[in-house]
Amino acid sequence: MDLDTLNPSQRRAVERTEGPVLILAGAGSGKTRVLTTRIAHLIDKGVQPANILAITFTNKAANEMRERVEQVVESDTKDMWISTFHSCCVRILRKDINRIGYNRSFVIYDAADQVTLVKDCLKELNLSDKVYEPKTVISYISGAKDKLKSPKQYKDDCAGDPRMSQIADIYALYQDRLKRNSALDFDDLIIKTVELFKKNPEVLDYYRSRFRYIMVDEYQDTSMAQYEFIKQLAMGHKNICVVGDDDQSIYGWRGADIRNILEFEKDYDDVFVVKLEQNYRSTQVILDAANKVISNNIERKRKKLWSEKTSGEKIKIELAENELEEGRFIADTIYSKVSSGERKYSDFAVLYRANAQARPIEDALNRAGLPYNIFGGTKFYERKEIKDLVAYLRVIANPQDDISLKRIINVPRRGIGLRTIEKIEDRASLRQESMYSVLIDIDSNSDVSTKARAKLNGFVDMIGTLRAIKEAYPVSKLIEKVLDSTGYVYELEEEMKKHQNSMNGKYEEAQDRIDNLNEFISIAVEFENSDDENFPEKDLETFLTSVALTSEVSEDEEPDKISLMTMHTSKGLEFPVVFLSGMEEGLFPISRAIKSLKDSDIEEERRLCYVGITRAREELFMTMTERRTLYGKTNHAIQSRFIEELPEECVEKLYRNKRELTYTKSSYNMLDKYTKKYMDSMNKGSVAKKINATNRNENIEAEPEDIKLGSKVYHPKFGKGTVVSVVGSDVTIAFDNQGIKKINKEYTTLDIVK
Ligand SMILES: Nc1ncnc2c1ncn2[C@@H]1O[C@H](COP(=O)(O)OP(=O)(O)OP(=O)(O)O)[C@@H](O)[C@H]1O
Numbered sequence: 001m002d003l004d005t006l007n008p009s010q011r012r013a014v015e016r017t018e019g020p021v022l023i024l025a026g027a028g029s030g031k032t033r034v035l036t037t038r039i040a041h042l043i044d045k046g047v048q049p050a051n052i053l054a055i056t057f058t059n060k061a062a063n064e065m066r067e068r069v070e071q072v073v074e075s076d077t078k079d080m081w082i083s084t085f086h087s088c089c090v091r092i093l094r095k096d097i098n099r100i101g102y103n104r105s106f107v108i109y110d111a112a113d114q115v116t117l118v119k120d121c122l123k124e125l126n127l128s129d130k131v132y133e134p135k136t137v138i139s140y141i142s143g144a145k146d147k148l149k150s151p152k153q154y155k156d157d158c159a160g161d162p163r164m165s166q167i168a169d170i171y172a173l174y175q176d177r178l179k180r181n182s183a184l185d186f187d188d189l190i191i192k193t194v195e196l197f198k199k200n201p202e203v204l205d206y207y208r209s210r211f212r213y214i215m216v217d218e219y220q221d222t223s224m225a226q227y228e229f230i231k232q233l234a235m236g237h238k239n240i241c242v243v244g245d246d247d248q249s250i251y252g253w254r255g256a257d258i259r260n261i262l263e264f265e266k267d268y269d270d271v272f273v274v275k276l277e278q279n280y281r282s283t284q285v286i287l288d289a290a291n292k293v294i295s296n297n298i299e300r301k302r303k304k305l306w307s308e309k310t311s312g313e314k315i316k317i318e319l320a321e322n323e324l325e326e327g328r329f330i331a332d333t334i335y336s337k338v339s340s341g342e343r344k345y346s347d348f349a350v351l352y353r354a355n356a357q358a359r360p361i362e363d364a365l366n367r368a369g370l371p372y373n374i375f376g377g378t379k380f381y382e383r384k385e386i387k388d389l390v391a392y393l394r395v396i397a398n399p400q401d402d403i404s405l406k407r408i409i410n411v412p413r414r415g416i417g418l419r420t421i422e423k424i425e426d427r428a429s430l431r432q433e434s435m436y437s438v439l440i441d442i443d444s445n446s447d448v449s450t451k452a453r454a455k456l457n458g459f460v461d462m463i464g465t466l467r468a469i470k471e472a473y474p475v476s477k478l479i480e481k482v483l484d485s486t487g488y489v490y491e492l493e494e495e496m497k498k499h500q501n502s503m504n505g506k507y508e509e510a511q512d513r514i515d516n517l518n519e520f521i522s523i524a525v526e527f528e529n530s531d532d533e534n535f536p537e538k539d540l541e542t543f544l545t546s547v548a549l550t551s552e553v554s555e556d557e558e559p560d561k562i563s564l565m566t567m568h569t570s571k572g573l574e575f576p577v578v579f580l581s582g583m584e585e586g587l588f589p590i591s592r593a594i595k596s597l598k599d600s601d602i603e604e605e606r607r608l609c610y611v612g613i614t615r616a617r618e619e620l621f622m623t624m625t626e627r628r629t630l631y632g633k634t635n636h637a638i639q640s641r642f643i644e645e646l647p648e649e650c651v652e653k654l655y656r657n658k659r660e661l662t663y664t665k666s667s668y669n670m671l672d673k674y675t676k677k678y679m680d681s682m683n684k685g686s687v688a689k690k691i692n693a694t695n696r697n698e699n700i701e702a703e704p705e706d707i708k709l710g711s712k713v714y715h716p717k718f719g720k721g722t723v724v725s726v727v728g729s730d731v732t733i734a735f736d737n738q739g740i741k742k743i744n745k746e747y748t749t750l751d752i753v754k
């Protein structure tokens with residue numbers, strides 16, 4: 001294997017195979033490449049592939065990493081685990097979750113199932129879903145889980161706050177219902193594994209001795225629960241290598257804790273730290289822009305990044321009239337570069353902040369006849385017919401799943417009314433059993449009419465028959481059986497016949513649904529034929545797992561297509577030409593971050609911008625509109641502050657000759673108060689801006705240990721000051737113009753004033 005292609009720092013990180021290693025480096029510096037090479041190097045040295053565990057951020061990244069390793073090593077790598085946190089934990093749980101009282105054929109609930117379940121819990125607790133908005137409740141529950149807080153601990157923490165303590169009760173019931181349904185949500189996949197390891201040291205021991213070498217990519221975005229999981233596994237041998245970039249931490253809202261990466265050095269002794277400074281991805285222009293934008297963040301470790309690709313085209317900025325014109329600009333640009341032979345479609349990526357922005361871009365690409373793939377769109381799996389079919393499959397795999405059972409018990413309509421369903425539900429909760437158990441001996445239930453009982457028995461028989469054949473049939477055949485014996489396709493065909501001659505769109509709609517169901521059968525066939533090591537078994541449970549875990553990613557990966565995705569999804573990827581669309585205040589940075597008035601929220605948006613910019617290898621476009629219609633509302637758009645932050649010499653404004661962006665008094669008056677405040681601060685020149693104007697080059701960057709009582713320091717936002725106290729990492733500084741502030745020196749880069 002060829003280590004010569006690596007630079008000396010990269011090489012050191014590859015060769016240091018024993019003990020804890022931390023690679024902290026900026027975008028495009030070869031972190032992922034180091035991990036891949038390190039795996040190959042370990043195998044070369046004679047380490048068994050089965051002893052290796054590598055965690056990546058997406059399934060796509062996992063597959064790429066595996067392919068690259070397979071290209072360079074000769075041994076069979078089938079037993080090596082390269083996967084996401086979620087897939088890795090599912091594999092562990094499928095084997096042993098029964099030890100903590102769950103059924104091994106558990107189902108995985110997605111966001112929509114979670115909402116349904118929370119609504120059920122609210123009903124049971126007599127709470128209004130207006131007061132306790134399900135999505136809000138779920139985000140609290142998820143936050144608690146990410147911090148590994150049980151319902152009881154959460155309740156204790158919330159004592160004295162009636163609303164939060166009520167949410168703790170919902171959380172408790174929610175967990176209880178999940179368990180009764182033999183279901184896990186995404187957060188559970190991690191925390192139940194942590195619990196399994198805690199309660200069953202022999203299981204942990206098995207995995208500790210199995211995974212002798214652990215590697216984690218994109219470590220800056222691991223949540224506390226994921227962090228704990230890795231720590232459990234690694235604490236024995238401590239052969240753990242993590243790579244990350246604090247400037248790319250973009251999942252704060254999901255419980256990811258940037259401090260994990262900064263504190264790695266404290267948790268493991270004798271950490272071998274590697275910094276990589278050469279960027280191999282982007283031109284210097286792109287890097288300058290990225291470095292300049294991110295330098296506006298206060299909470300970060302300062303880094304230098306340089307590239308050998310010195311030249312490079314300027315960043316082009318387009319101002320379009322509205323989102324349709326923006327889409328057209330993107331389509332036109334791509335079309336002209338492809339038709340001139342300069343580029344191919346797969347060289348391009350169009351990134352956006354919110355999924356809803358994709359539609360006008362898609363429209364424009366469709367109109368121009370340009371091929372594209374959407375990544376991260378859950379659209380297909382969110383369709384009603386697909387969710388119905390998946391619900392059937394889940395009930396067949398695990399009849400305890402009440403949420404799925406309720407979804408399909410009367411779909412297609414078979415005369416089972418809401419009243420009957422409620423009675424069954426009541427009885428189930430009285431007997432503390434699943435609805436299916438109640439259905440099995442429905443004849444002993446005199447509340448339900450004879451007629452209804454007959455229908456319910458028919459349903460139970462059908463499910464029973466499908467359950468009986470599930471082992472004997474490959475999944476794709478089983479699906480055909482389901483579609484057939486439930487009458488699902490029959491109903492759609494009838495619908496088509498009924499509307500054959502009408503123009504109301506119902507005919508096409510039914511046809512579309514049948515097409516989608518057939519497409520789902522092809523997904524099952526693909527699953528049966530694939531040799532994806534993350535899903536070694538080919539049974540129904542594994543298929544459902546693969547659907548739950550991969551539904552974020554588009555399956556269709558034709559070679560030459562434009563990629564469309566959110567900025568979040570683009571992490572870790574690279575493209576020759578990148579468009580960052582919707583560069584507008586309120587969209588990017590997103591209004592939630594602006595309104596919270598917390599610097600840390602804007603900083604997270606800025607890190608996302610840094611991720612977006614650094615995806616580009618050669619050319620970068622940024623687009624914005626004057627007016628945008630989104631979520632049904634039309635608004636004046638204001639250029640994003642991130643565009644203001646770009647170095648002027650790196651930018652070319654394509655709209656310069658058309659019209660400069662100006663705001664009239666009336667358009668200003670239409671802005672919301674937050675945007676006005678931002679505009680005002682830009683016009684007047686905020687304090688921060690003035691202070692930044694002092695020449696930084698006069699100062700020298702301080703290591704945390706250089707900061708002592710009496711030191712004269714320079715802070716990028718607050719300016720010059722004098723240290724008046726140091727307690728651990730907390731430094732109190734009296735600033736010349738900004739009063740006294742307390743700052744954590746580990747998370748902020750200060751300069752010493754000469
Ligand atoms: N030593 C090297 N010589 C030549 N090319 C390299 C070298 N190291 C990395 N590269 C290339 O640079 C690009 C960026 O590398 P990689 O994706 O590993 O960076 P990264 O640090 O993981 O970036 P990100 O932070 O965006 O995930 C890749 O195309 C990779 O093949």
Ligand SMILES: [Mg+2]
Nearest residue numbers: 031032033572
């Ligand atoms: Mg990477």
